[in-house]
Amino acid sequence: MADKTQTRALFLCLLICISTTSGNKPRSRRPCKELVFYFHDILYHGYNYQNATSAIVGSPKWGNKTAWAQPFAFGDLIVFDDPITLDNNLHSPPVGRAQGMYAFAQRTDPLMNKTRDISVIGGTGDFFMARGVATLSTDAFEGEVYFRLRVDIRLYECW
Numbered sequence: 759m760a761d762k763t764q765t766r767a768l769f770l771c772l773l774i775c776i777s778t779t780s781g782n783k784p785r786s787r788r789p790c791k792e793l794v795f796y797f798h799d800i801l802y803h804g805y806n807y808q809n810a811t812s813a814i815v816g817s818p819k820w821g822n823k824t825a826w827a828q829p830f831a832f833g834d835l836i837v838f839d840d841p842i843t844l845d846n847n848l849h850s851p852p853v854g855r856a857q858g859m860y861a862f863a864q865r866t867d868p869l870m871n872k873t874r875d876i877s878v879i880g881g882t883g884d885f886f887m888a889r890g891v892a893t894l895s896t897d898a899f900e901g902e903v904y905f906r907l908r909v910d911i912r913l914y915e916c917w
């Protein structure tokens with residue numbers, strides 16, 4: 759019994775020691791890097807495949823691939839390759855492209871919310887091992903054909 763308590767105490771000490779050594783470096787509460795950019799999404803609506811930058815690739819049974827499912831695009835999976843610009847003009851020279859996919863997984867209107875936070879959990883090049891938060895806000899929304907997101911990135915860990 760005594761042995762068990764001792765082992766437990768030792769283990770506890772070890773835990774505390776580990777947490778105090780890793781706690782030596784105080785974490786900064788201020789971002790180490792801040793960026794703002796815009797990304798432009800032109801949805802495929804049946805006739806614009808030449809300049810569409812996103813396409814519905816999966817939709818629920820009651821939807822189709824030329825329009826967001828009703829209600830709230832719930833169940834749609836969209837693949838995108840969107841230009842990124844430094845200002846809110848679609849025709850500004852792009853500084854990069856956002857490529858990936860997004861899915862609508864809630865039965866409320868996600869685009870109409872003022873802001874949404876998503877986690878930055880890594881990156882490559884200058885953003886190797888970066889961590890932080892990206893705050894998305896809908897900057898423009900035109901008839902389910904075009905929308906523009908403003909992205910405010912605050913990184914709290916930079917290398």
Ligand SMILES: *[C@@H]1O[C@H](CO)[C@@H](O)[C@H](O)[C@H]1NC(C)=O
Nearest residue numbers: 800806808809810848903904
């Ligand atoms: C896509 O291209 C068509 C025809 O070239 C043009 O009328 C339309 O404005 C373009 N859409 C956007 C969002 O640029």
Ligand SMILES: *[C@@H]1O[C@H](CO)[C@@H](O)[C@H](O)[C@H]1NC(C)=O
Nearest residue numbers: 821822823824825826827828
């Ligand atoms: C696709 O769905 C939209 C919205 O539900 C509807 O207006 C449109 O007619 C549908 N298109 C086709 C080709 O079924």
Ligand SMILES: *[C@@H]1O[C@H](CO)[C@@H](O)[C@H](O)[C@H]1NC(C)=O
Nearest residue numbers: 866867868870871872873874
């Ligand atoms: C978005 O806004 C709606 C209505 O204001 C709210 O009910 C919902 O919780 C919000 N969602 C998020 C992810 O903030």
